[in-house]
Amino acid sequence: MAVPESEQQLPEAELVKLLGELDGWQRDGQAITKTFALGGWKSAVAFVDRVAEAATAADHHPDIHIERYKTVRIVLTTHVVKGISRADIDLAKAIDVIVVG
Numbered sequence: 001m002a003v004p005e006s007e008q009q010l011p012e013a014e015l016v017k018l019l020g021e022l023d024g025w026q027r028d029g030q031a032i033t034k035t036f037a038l039g040g041w042k043s044a045v046a047f048v049d050r051v052a053e054a055a056t057a058a059d060h061h062p063d064i065h066i067e068r069y070k071t072v073r074i075v076l077t078t079h080v081v082k083g084i085s086r087a088d089i090d091l092a093k094a095i096d097v098i099v100v101g
Helices: 012-021 041-058 086-100
Strands: 026-028 031-037 063-067 071-076
Touching: 012 086, 031 086, 041 063, 041 071, 041 086, 071 086
Parallel strands: none
Antiparallel strands: 026 031, 031 071, 063 071
16 A cells, blocks of 8 residues: 555654644654643534544544543544654644634
8 A cells, every 4th residue: 555645754854844833732752742722621622523624624633632621632643654744744734723713
């Protein structure tokens, strides 16, 4: 099975550069993660729904954790290459727009 270019593991130098362009996303091994504080349970669930829509549109699916009823932690990694790809970076940017929008 051929891995699409957007899902190929990023070279370390490019990954470091792209992570520097993201706001608040942290590297956690072979994933990137960010925690969002929302106003409450309904806000957290609504945010998760919007993230799910963006992920479905991108055909790239994160791990989504609702914690302490109003905190959402997103974990992005590309399972097929066991690392971080351009698809992870692009989805992180899309998720940040959801929060601002």
